[in-house]
Amino acid sequence: MQQIVENILGSSGRKTLSLLKHLHAISVFINEVFYWTVISPLKGKPPRIRATISEMVKTGYESVLVVVVIAFFVGAILALQSAYQLRKFGAMLYVANLVGVSITRELGPIITAILVAGRSGSAFAAEIGSMRAQEEIDALVSMGINPVRFLVVPKLIALMVMQLSLTTLFDVVGMFGGFFLAVTLLEVNAVSYFNQTVIALQISDLVTGLVKAWAFSVVITITGAYQGFQVNAGAEEVGRRTTASVVTSIFLVIGFDLFFTALFYYFT
């Protein structure tokens, strides 16, 4: 009996300590990212511009095609699903409202974030992880170069800009997908659909979506980079951390989405 109690207490104690250690490491990491992104430029040490632009190309420009295709499909699917219900009431024109509002407020930011987490978040974890495994991070430190400033800050700034751009692109193409489907398959008048979208959409819908997108970019970069820095040994751990970065990012993105949606529901 005593053994069982000891085991239970021992195991829960170890788990708590490990969790606290993890939380401490994450807090230190976030603090460091914040310092090198916000405080350090004020002290005259600006971020690496060329690396930031190169990251923008990798994370943003190279994602354009996949975002465009998926956005178009999502817009079309959404229009069809809305029409499925709305035709019962003869309110096909309101497809425009549903497509416009749900894409700008919800689907645009979240699907873009999931795509970016899978594409760029995992790439951050793999890149930093393999640099850890091959002592490249140690080499940076030994040269007096802070790896967070050198590697994470350009990625963060790039993703903050590109996540907003990709989400905006998703919004536009997604609404066009809905429009295209509505005017062709559903035979809604094109001008009426366009006018209905303009009436339905408010600036706050766009802004709330973009605020979410910005928050997701921070979540994805920090998760991917943090997982990368946790690598200690070989290739197997790089793979494991890369997978963990995608799963954690998607989980956190959806968690933050719920938080922001609840916040905007009450305050807009």
Next chain:
Amino acid sequence: MENAIEVIDLVTYYGDRKILKGISFSIPMGMTTVIVGGSGCGKTTTLKHLIGLLRPASGSIHIHGKDIAAMDNASLDEYRKKMGVLFQGAALLNSMTLAENVALPLREHTKLKGSVIDIIVRMKLDLVGLSGFGDFFPVQLSGGMKKRAGIARAMAMDPVIMYFDEPSAGLDPVTAAGLDELILKLHSVFKMTVVVVTHELPSIFKIADYVVMLDEGEVSFVGSLDEFKKSDKAIVRTFIERRAVEESISPDNYFKIITGT
């Protein structure tokens, strides 16, 4: 003899395991000191402390009179600008060419013009026998060339102390001997303090002026190369004569290991 580095009572742990058990030794200025010992004796851990990658649990590391164990990160970065490190696998940034790798510390820490940096990079690559390889990526090079490029990068800021972590590891004897020659050449030209971690006997005999030997987290020998060769300490003799040592496990411990208790 003035000391460049003084390590005093250095203790460090990996988790619960005590790796360095209060080691103390000095490294003379302007000489090549070799830290030797068998695998797992703590020599790489000691090196990581000397370059400030690890913080000790207790003890101090005085480098040119300043305790780096007590320094904040900003001061530590200043110290790092004056040292160079060659890592075991060279640790070149794979996403950059050799020239960009060598230029990296110069671009980050100096305000030199691009054209000046280009000239310095070419000089450093020439120094290690890699002229004309500036546009190559690390993956296009052999192990020995990578290490030479690693040395060029470590030399970029004209360091006063150079650290080498197992320079001959993974190299054939001829390439390893070439690397030893390079270390000797750099030392004689630039008169810097050189610290090499290795367990390769031919390297030790060729490049060392001074030897620090570690064994199971403790210092077992400190002295000049001649003293090392002539030492009659059992552990030194075993190492020099490459004799195998039976790992001693007491019957009680052996029983615990096989029963998993």
